[in-house]
Amino acid sequence: MCVMTINFHQIKHYIKHYLTARRGGHGVHSPFAFQLCEEVFYNRNSFYDLDELQKTRTSLLNSNTEIIVEDFGAGSKTFTTNKRKIKDLVAKGISTAKQSETLYKLINFLNCGAIIELGTSIGLNTLYLAKANKNGKVITIEGSKNLVEFATELAKKNNLNNIEFIEAKFDEALPTLLQNNSPSLIYIDGNHTYDATMRYFNLALAKKDNSTVIIFDDIYWSPGMTMAWNEIKNNASVTLSIDLFYFGMVFFREELKEKVDLKLFL
Ligand SMILES: C[S@@+](CC[C@H](N)C(=O)[O-])C[C@H]1O[C@@H](n2cnc3c(N)ncnc32)[C@H](O)[C@@H]1O
Numbered sequence: 001m002c003v004m005t006i007n008f009h010q011i012k013h014y015i016k017h018y019l020t021a022r023r024g025g026h027g028v029h030s031p032f033a034f035q036l037c038e039e040v041f042y043n044r045n046s047f048y049d050l051d052e053l054q055k056t057r058t059s060l061l062n063s064n065t066e067i068i069v070e071d072f073g074a075g076s077k078t079f080t081t082n083k084r085k086i087k088d089l090v091a092k093g094i095s096t097a098k099q100s101e102t103l104y105k106l107i108n109f110l111n112c113g114a115i116i117e118l119g120t121s122i123g124l125n126t127l128y129l130a131k132a133n134k135n136g137k138v139i140t141i142e143g144s145k146n147l148v149e150f151a152t153e154l155a156k157k158n159n160l161n162n163i164e165f166i167e168a169k170f171d172e173a174l175p176t177l178l179q180n181n182s183p184s185l186i187y188i189d190g191n192h193t194y195d196a197t198m199r200y201f202n203l204a205l206a207k208k209d210n211s212t213v214i215i216f217d218d219i220y221w222s223p224g225m226t227m228a229w230n231e232i233k234n235n236a237s238v239t240l241s242i243d244l245f246y247f248g249m250v251f252f253r254e255e256l257k258e259k260v261d262l263k264l265f266l
Pocket residue numbers: 002070071072073074093094095117118119120121122124125126141142143144147168169170171189190191
């Protein structure tokens with residue numbers, strides 16, 4: 001979830017989440033979900049990559065460079081013009097360190113090979129996805145040309161060559177991408193409307209296999225996003241859903257005999 005202007009819908013669900021979500025893996029019966037809690041969500045080990053990425057984040061947080069960004073998808077509740085300072089985008093328009101670090105640990109643990117990210121922005125989160133498995137490949141899609149250029153440069157500066165940047169609208173690029181790739185992780189982080197989210201989910205669903213994980217950012221951004229999340233987690237092929245408030249993820253593993261819906265407080 002990006003740090004956007006907070007609305008009543010988010011506050012209501014945050015309080016509910018705060019009061020009802022688990023704060024660790026204790027009591028989680030599914031061995032796979034328990035392992036995720038131990039190795040990913042509550043794993044406090046330090047990672048060299050994460051220390052390095054934090055340095056990159058801090059330097060971008062001080063960057064006064066301005067960039068003109070075209071508006072795509074559901075629009076921004078935070079920015080009123082198309083001109084953005086990089087430091088404002090890092091502070092308010094992209095995944096926080098905690099969210100990106102969670103994705104890094106998840107990819108690292110699951111050893112995800114092919115990853116698709118919808119919504120590159122400045123490409124900082126993309127670095128976490130790419131560094132988590134340097135033998136894997138990240139394909140990231142962004143509609144705004146200037147952001148794609150910035151993100152491409154950022155990856156070069158970080159010596160990462162396992163990222164493919166695609167400048168396109170999600171609806172144009174995703175069907176073909178899914179035809180030609182079998183991603184083990186799909187991170188949907190843009191165009192936060194009910195219709196678009198369900199469309200991307202249904203496209204990804206047709207391509208999923210036993211080990212696929214699909215992650216949706218900003219599931220409490222609006223009533224429409226929460227409605228989409230509830231439908232997605234109740235889909236018959238989902239065997240495990242994890243609601244982290246900032247984002248929700250669904251798994252399709254058939255070895256999970258009983259369906260599990262977890263809410264975790266990070
Ligand atoms: C929240 S930002 C992505 C942040 C990034 N994934 C992260 O974790 O830091 C969403 C991005 O998606 C792009 N976007 C939104 N809707 C889009 C669409 N329909 N097609 C292409 N790009 C889109 C926006 O331009 C924006 O840069």
